[in-house]
Amino acid sequence: MRVLLVEDEPEMASALRDALAGSGMVLDHATSLADAELITAPGLHDVLILDRQLSDGEGLSLIPKLRAQGNLVPVLVLTARGELTDRVEGLEQGADDYLTKPFAFEELVARLRALKRRPATMQRDIVTIGRLSYDHFNHEARVGDNAIELTRRELLVLEALLRRLGRMVPRSSLMEAVFAIDDEVQPNALDTQVSRLRRKLADADSGVIVNGVRGVGYLLREEP
Incomplete structure (x- = not known):
């Protein structure tokens, strides 16, 4: 060392x-x-x-x-x-x-x-992929000078995907990252949060997409 x-x-x-x-x-x-x-x-x-x-x-x-x-x-x-x-x-x-x-x-x-x-990935203050930059310390997503307005749970989804950038994140891991043990969670709650995040990333022209495999998990990657 x-x-x-x-x-x-x-x-x-x-x-x-x-x-x-x-x-x-x-x-x-x-x-x-x-x-x-x-x-x-x-x-x-x-x-x-x-x-x-x-x-x-x-x-x-x-x-x-x-x-x-x-x-x-x-x-x-x-x-x-x-x-x-x-x-x-x-x-x-x-x-x-x-x-x-x-x-x-x-x-x-x-x-x-x-x-x-x-x-x-845990050492980074700011992670950049595509045109998206994410500040883990301030919990802020930006494209250039423009902040992307995300809810608390949308931020938690994004953070979990960024921490395993380039890898499929299992649904169980995302559920643990987004929802507390005592939360009353509907069957499609995670998919709803991912869908909203995906739409906001697209609207912001972030250059990244969220791919999903039904019943398995989600992957954040740069647009081709």
Whole structure:
């Protein structure tokens, strides 16, 4: 596993280098946001460890820059700022995990390995197919600058299809994603939601279609 550490405290960086090397990881080190932007590139690192209080600014500001470049590397924020508001802010700004100092190196290593195991589609903030883009964090579907108005259940259907992009999603999986255990669900409820979603995607000229196999499931794919 190749890790990028963005940390300007020499003693902390040295300790992390030794600990991660002992766990079989390769560590690249940047001491500032500017250096991190020069070092990182899409697909180069498996995980990024990011401090918040850096010499040239707030560490969280790096995350949207990476995403804008198409860099989907999972980000673990490692910082002394551990108040609830700090943790919430970090996660809302796009961090995949948040760990406060002081910490146990064993826990850090376990979290890094968990982030690397996470499926690529779960790491993405925004997924694009055809002319459709979907922001998982804000739960918003767009075609260009235009938002597609979807109901809560239509969004849940779309999210479930996007998480298994390119694969048939069984009806049972879609039912679990869209309806709660206590919901009173009519036999054709799922088909109704899919039909409405399919129509809205077509009306928006999204460039994607929802194919179905009766009694089996549905597949989201780009129009030929």
